[in-house]
Amino acid sequence: MTKPLIGVTTYLDQARWGVWDMTAALLPARYPRLVRESGGLAVMLPPDGPEAAAAVVARLDGLVVAGGADVEPVRYGAEPDPRTGPPARARDSWELALVDAALASGTPLLGICRGMQLLNVALGGTLIQHLDGHVEAVGVIGRHAVKPVPGTRYASLVPELTEVPTYHHQAVDRLGTGLTASAHAEDGTVEAVETDGPGWVLGVQWHPEMGEDLRVMRGLVEAAAR
Template sequence: MTQPLIGVTTYLDPAAWGVWRMPAALLPAVYPALIQRAGGLAAMLPPDAPAAAEAVVARLDGLVIAGGADVEPVRYGADADPRTGPPARERDAWELALIQAALSSGTPLLGVCRGMQLLNVALGGTLIQHLDDHTGGEGVYTAHTVKPVPGTRYASLVGETAEVPSYHHQAVDRLAAPLTASAYAEDGTVEAVELAGAWALGVQWHPEMGDDLRVMRALVEASQRGTHHPRRGMTGAARHRG
C-alpha cells in the first residue's frame, strides 16, 4: 500500500549549527516523527510565494499546518495586544494560501495550535490574543483535559475526555461561520474545530508532543484514500483574508 505524502509547514528563523549562523527552515523533529509513526511520509514545506501554494498542495496527499508564532492580528482586523508576539508575515501569507489550496482541492488538512488558529482566521474568525495558564511556563508544556463534542469528527476519533500536551497563549475567539467547535477545555477554551463536508480538523494542543496517534493516524488514513481516488474540490470553502 502506498504511503501518503504529508506536507508540514516550517519556521523560517535564524539558527546556529556547527560553525554556521544563518536563516534556516526549522521544524521540531517530533512533527515528522509523528507523521512517520502514524504511517505517512513527511515533507517539509518552508515559506514560499503564496502563488505556489496550489501547485505544492497538488503534489501532496495531506497537509499539516504546524504550530509557531502568533498570527498577525491585522489578518483578523484587530490591533496587536502588547502581549502578542512579533509577526511571522511570510508564514502567515504562505500558510493561509496553503489552507485555501487544501480546502479548494479537498486535500485532508490538520492544523496544530497556530495551525488551528490560522484555519479559523482563514475562514473569517478571530482570536483571543492572550490567555493565562495554557503553558507550564516559558518553554514548558503543560497537560490538561479536553472534552469532545458528541457527533463531531473529533469525537468519532477520540470518544472520551483526553489529557493533551498544551503550550499556547492565544485561542479562538469568534469561531468562523463554516467551522464547528468539536472539543473544549475545562475553562471553555475551544480545543478543536472542524469543517463540515471536508477532512479539515484543527487542534489547539500539540499531538506531536505526546503518544496518542489517533488524530494524526486519521489524517494519514484520509490522505491514503486520496492517493487512490481523485480529489473533489470544495468550491468556495475558503476565502483567503489578505
C-alpha cells in the first residue's frame, strides 16, 4: 500500500553548517522521523508565497504545521507583549495560507505547538502571549500531564492522563470559530484543540516529536491514508 504523503512546515533562519553561513529552511529531524515511524512519508514545506498554498496542499495527503516562533500578535488584533518573541512573518503568511487550504479541502491537519496556536488564530481565536510553568529552562524540553476531554477526537487517540514533552510560553486564549478544547493541563491551559466537523483537524500544544508516543501522529497518518 502506498504510504500517505505528509507535508511538514519548516523554519526559515540563518544557519551554519560546514563552511556555509546563510539563510536555510530548517526542520528538526525528529519531525520526519515521527512521520516515518507513524507510517507516512515526510516532505518539507519551506515558506513560499501564500498564493501557492492551495496547489501544495492539493498534492498532500496530510499536513503538519510544526513548532517555532511566536505568532505575530497583529494576526489576532493584539499589541505585542514585551515577552513575545520577534515575528516570523514569512512563516505566518505561508502557514496561515496552508491552514486555510487544508481546511477548505478537507486535508487532515495536525498543528504542533505554534501550529496549534496558528490554527486557532486562523479561525479567529486569540492567544495568551505569556504564561509561566510550561518551559523548564531555555533550550530544555520539560514534561507535564495532559488530561483529555472525554468524547473528543484526541481522547479517542489517547484516552488516559499522560505526560507529554512541552516547551511553550504562549497558549490559546479565546477559541477560534468551530474549535473545541480537547485536552487541558493541570493549571487549565488548553493543550489540544480540534474542529467540531467531520474533517480530521487536531492541534496539540506539546511536542510529540520529542517523545516516543506515536498515537497523535499515527492518527493523522491514518486519516491521510483514508
